[in-house]
Amino acid sequence: MTNDEQGPMENLLDGLDQQSDALSSEDLKAELQARGIDIEPFLQQMDEIITAHDKRERLAWMQVADEKKESLRVAETPESQWGDRKPEEIFAAFAVFLKATRGLAFRNRGDLSVEDMAAILEADERLKRGEQSKPADES
């Protein structure tokens, strides 16, 4: 392709290419503006795309968290294991749980109700189920 066959954009880019060392970015912007081309919106758009991409990369752990949450939701059994049991059963199971557990903490605890104990047993049950469903190489 000869120079005669080049379009105005190609000519402009060629010219900029030849002059770019001599021009600052502000001069370049002014030169383009004088020729009726405002690159400010384009630069701003590029900046936004890059910023959004950086943020996505930086916060990639959030997507991992969402995937983990989704896999827990899929694995969830619809019915509660402990909520509908008789209080005597819950008390007995909770006593057994307390003897064995090595990881139980509270926030603002008063006297625990049967519902509280059931929730704790439910949590323990979920952890056990999670343990069982892990692939062998992970456990």
Added chain:
Amino acid sequence: MASSQRKAIAVAKADDLIKELQIQEPAEIDIDRIAIFKNAEVRYASLRGMDGCLVRKDNAAVITVRSSLKYEGQKRFVIAHELGHFFLHPETRQMETVDTKQANNWSERQETEEYEANLFAAELLMPKRFIEVRIAGQEPSFELIKGLAEEFQTTLTATAAQFVLTTKEECVLISSENRRRLWFIPSKGFSFSLLEDDYVHGHSCTAEVNEEKRRSRSSDIEASYWLERFRGDHKSCITEDAIYFPTLRRTLTLLWIHDAI
């Protein structure tokens, strides 16, 4: 290990987590996602005798939160507090150690896992690095603290505690009930001692707030109302800001030494 060292570790662990997750602004402190990312599932249940609990097995945990908690800030704090136990106290068994007297206690004198979990939660939800830039050059007040609580989606008490733990001003945060002091947190540079008697002075802003008048602030509070070594001195004044919480029936007070006394 010394208690101060344990407290420093609690704060450092939260800070490490913020750095690991490359969190740069308050809106990115998505506590539910942080928990699940770290293998702690968050569930909500109709709990009655606690605001939340953590059940742990090896490197995984389930955090259960009382679903009836009214404010988002409370829920977030419960999750962050339980994450504190998850990261700091792998073998905790709080059935025997935690009781209602320790609940909601922010006293720095406390040497319990509860206080460490509170410190962790405060740092995770309101990193000091983020708070410092927002409070620089600002007058300590509950207005400022409320603004921070809104931005960080945290409770007023936790935000006030983190504010006092971060500020370079001479401040002290006091919680009281029925005009009796419950606990207090001095800022790092606070060089005074609170009166030994924990009874709140009748002319203080704290004594003034109640169900009807929920807020009182004055810069002309005699230092002797609150501080040792000012008995009989009617000229030395400090700033007092008091806010009343009707549901808790407690008052939170912020004292600020605004001028050399």
